[in-house]
Amino acid sequence: MSTDLYIGADEEKVVVSVRPVRARTGRVRHRRTGSMIEAVLRPPSGRGRDVRLASVSRLALGLLLASAILAATGLTWWLPGAVSAATLVWTWRRQARAAQLAVLAVPRDEESRVLWTEPERDAFARALAASHRVRRTWPALGDMVDPRLADHSLTRSLDELATLLARRQELRRVRAGLESTHDADIPADSPARLAADLQWERADELWRESGAAANRILRAIDAAARAGESFIREQQVAATARHAERALARVGGVPIADSGPELADRTRAVITAYRELGL
Numbered sequence: 273m274s275t276d277l278y279i280g281a282d283e284e285k286v287v288v289s290v291r292p293v294r295a296r297t298g299r300v301r302h303r304r305t306g307s308m309i310e311a312v313l314r315p316p317s318g319r320g321r322d323v324r325l326a327s328v329s330r331l332a333l334g335l336l337l338a339s340a341i342l343a344a345t346g347l348t349w350w351l352p353g354a355v356s357a358a359t360l361v362w363t364w365r366r367q368a369r370a371a372q373l374a375v376l377a378v379p380r381d382e383e384s385r386v387l388w389t390e391p392e393r394d395a396f397a398r399a400l401a402a403s404h405r406v407r408r409t410w411p412a413l414g415d416m417v418d419p420r421l422a423d424h425s426l427t428r429s430l431d432e433l434a435t436l437l438a439r440r441q442e443l444r445r446v447r448a449g450l451e452s453t454h455d456a457d458i459p460a461d462s463p464a465r466l467a468a469d470l471q472w473e474r475a476d477e478l479w480r481e482s483g484a485a486a487n488r489i490l491r492a493i494d495a496a497a498r499a500g501e502s503f504i505r506e507q508q509v510a511a512t513a514r515h516a517e518r519a520l521a522r523v524g525g526v527p528i529a530d531s532g533p534e535l536a537d538r539t540r541a542v543i544t545a546y547r548e549l550g551l
Contacts, residue, residue, distance in 0.1 A: 277427045278302075279400065280311030282376045286393045287311075288434035289384035298374025305407060306423035308430070312372035317367070324367045332360055385438040392444075393436040395486065399433050400492045409500030412507070417546060425549055426496075429489050436486040443479050450475060492549045499545035 280286070280293035280300065287293050292302065293311035300311040319327075335356035342352045378386055387393045403426050411417050453468045 275424055275427065276307050276309055277431050278309045278311065279430070280313075280376045281397070282313060282374065284388070285365075285376065285378070285494045286387040286396050286434075287376050287379060287384065287429055288387070288396070288431070289379050289381070289435070291379065291381065291384070291512050293379075294377045296375045296377040297368055297369070298372040300376070303405070306419075307427045308403070308423075311376065313376075314370070315386075316373055318368040319367060319371050325370065327367065328360060328363055329362060332356075335359060340475050359524065368389070368396055385434045387437055387441060389441045389444055395490065396430075396434060396437055399430060399490055399493055402497045403430060405497035406493060406500060409497070409504060412504045413500060416543065422546065422549075426493070429493060429549060433486060433489045436489070440479065440482045443482065446475050447472070447479060492545075496545045496549045503541070 276290070278287075278289045278291060278293045293300070295311070295313075299314045300315065301314060303310045303312050322419070335352075339352035339356055387396055406426060407423075410417055412420060450468055450472045
């Protein structure tokens with residue numbers, strides 16, 4: 273199975289899949305970051321039907337002239353004609369699609385996860401933003417982190433989070449349905465009431481478990497991002513301080529201090545954060 277993870281989001285949903293995310297209308301471009309490929313929505317071209325028709329008409333005139341020239345050289349007329357017709361149809365459809373608002377298609381395979389509810393979409397968006405922060409720290413961390421292993425670990429965490437959020441989304445619907453039975457006018461000892469209460473307890477337990485697991489992943493990604501960013505900032509401040517210290521030592525004979533222990537502590541904090549992420 274491919275280790276790539278495809279992610280896309282529009283105004284109504286987030287799609288997470290092991291297969292490329294496609295557009296139902298409009299156009300998307302795919303942006304790869306390691307083993308993560310995001311489907312980025314392209315804005316509508318703004319070209320109306322009249323503008324598109326004029327553009328295709330100009331293209332048709334050019335193709336007609338080219339076909340006539342080729343026919344004059346003795347080439348069979350139907351070949352350039354067929355190519356011209358196919359080109360015009362393709363151009364018209366491409367321009368018409370580019371003018372539409374981009375909306376992602378809903379995958380039909382069972383491996384894809386589609387998040388419709390706002391809390392789950394927001395949670396995944398936060399994790400995705402934090403994952404980009406994590407990736408931006410890798411060049412400065414050097415040998416502290418193996419980028420290949422870190423990339424797969426981070427992608428796997430997003431994949432697991434999407435699965436948990438899809439489960440919570442379904443549990444949210446189940447809990448809403450069961451909650452509506454609480455006010456039902458039936459005896460408290462009714463078998464239906466007892467069955468509904470039992471399912472509510474099970475749904476509530478799964479709700480708490482999935483929430484705790486999702487929060488662990490969110491915290492781990494955010495902790496890795498904050499640890500890496502803090503380490504980089506401290507390196508920058510330490511470099512500035514060392515430069516100033518050397519300058520002052522040359523001027524006034526002040527001895528240079530050792531900041532090694534503090535930097536070692538920060539290094540351990542970064543490594544701990546990445547271990548919690550799964551490395």
